[in-house]
Amino acid sequence: xxxxxxxxxxxxxxxxxxxxxxxxxxxxxxxxxxxxxxxxxxxxxxxxxxxxxxxxxxxxxxxxxxxxxxxxxxxxxxxxxxxxxxxxxxxxxxxxxxxxxxxxxxxxxxxxxxxxxxxxxxxxxxxxxxxxxxxxxxxxxxxxxxxxxxxxxxxxxxxxxxxxxxxxxxxxxxxxxxxxxxxxxxxxxxxxxxxxxxxxxxxxxxxxxxxxxxxxxxxxxxxxxxxxxxxxxxxxxxxxxxxxxxxxxxxx
Numbered sequence: 001x002x003x004x005x006x007x008x009x010x011x012x013x014x015x016x017x018x019x020x021x022x023x024x025x026x027x028x029x030x031x032x033x034x035x036x037x038x039x040x041x042x043x044x045x046x047x048x049x050x051x052x053x054x055x056x057x058x059x060x061x062x063x064x065x066x067x068x069x070x071x072x073x074x075x076x077x078x079x080x081x082x083x084x085x086x087x088x089x090x091x092x093x094x095x096x097x098x099x100x101x102x103x104x105x106x107x108x109x110x111x112x113x114x115x116x117x118x119x120x121x122x123x124x125x126x127x128x129x130x131x132x133x134x135x136x137x138x139x140x141x142x143x144x145x146x147x148x149x150x151x152x153x154x155x156x157x158x159x160x161x162x163x164x165x166x167x168x169x170x171x172x173x174x175x176x177x178x179x180x181x182x183x184x185x186x187x188x189x190x191x192x193x194x195x196x197x198x199x200x201x202x203x204x205x206x207x208x209x210x211x212x213x214x215x216x217x218x219x220x221x222x223x224x225x226x227x228x229x230x231x232x233x234x235x236x237x238x239x240x241x242x243x244x245x246x247x248x249x250x251x252x
Contacts, residue, residue, distance in 0.1 A: 003224055005030035007124060008071035010064065012036045012054055012111055013081030015043050018130060018178060021216035022078055023047050029220060031076065034067035036060075036111070054081045054107030055099075064114040074118035076223045079108040080130040085144040092144045104148035108155065119168050126223045127163075129156050129172040130215075133238045136174065153234055160232035169231040171222040176238030179209040204239035205246050 009026045013019040014035030020043075027033045027046050035043045036052040043049030048070055052063035068074045082104045085092055092100075108129055119125040133139070134146040135153040153172060160170040177200045190196040200209060218237045221227055236242050 003029045007031045007075040008073050009033045009076035010067050011078040015040050018212045018215045019080040021212035022219045025216040025220045032071045036063050055102050057110050060110040061114045068118045075122040075124050077115045077127045079111055081107050086141050089143045100144050100148050105151045125168040127170045128219050128222045131172040131174045133174050133176045133241055136242050157232050171233045173218045174234050174236045175215045176204050176210045176241045204241045205244045206239035
């Protein structure tokens with residue numbers, strides 16, 4: 001399929017997990033794709049790997065300019081880079097709050113700010129932010145992470161309003177618990193990884209974790225001309241976790 005032929009995309013945090021799945025899916029649809037990541041060394045053709053730290057404005061600006069130059073412009077920005085945090089408000093020190101908000105929220109601000117001059121020149125400009133079920137559901141032991149993703153959801157709506165008349169669409173995806181390297185590390189650190197995985201599977205009505213490819217497919221849709229009338233939308237890819245209220249399974 002080549003629904004994105006001729007379009008140029010940048011994906012942050014694109015060297016692993018949802019970001020890598022998204023970069024590959026965009027390329028599979030015909031887009032030219034640059035991946036911005038702290039460690040882009042593992043990125044292979046047809047993807048273009050560029051080193052960038054979304055917590056550093058100069059690094060972001062340099063990488064976005066290099067991507068636009070190498071690709072011949074920019075039509076799609078996927079703000080995917082982010083980090084996690086575990087704990088209640090008593091558990092995370094101020095320094096960790098500053099770090100997570102700096103990466104998860106300001107990282108999107110920096111990258112979008114750098115990309116806007118290029119997006120304004122595009123006939124098909126789209127920004128997709130990776131948000132989370134954590135923005136719309138209270139999750140235990142995730143106070144800091146939930147706060148950061150709640151900010152991403154609000155930021156997405158504000159950006160959509162600010163730039164709609166410039167022809168730039170802005171949306172986000174809200175994955176449920178996804179089978180990504182970060183979740184795998186959390187499971188590995190649990191006292192009983194198998195039981196913890198079973199619990200994560202069970203809290204999503206579909207009974208399993210979301211896959212990175214499923215989230216990528218939603219991102220590609222929002223970035224594509226097929227979604228030309230979609231802006232200011234949060235698309236849940238969460239196995240029904242946010243919207244469904246299931247009865248407990250009767251095992252008697």
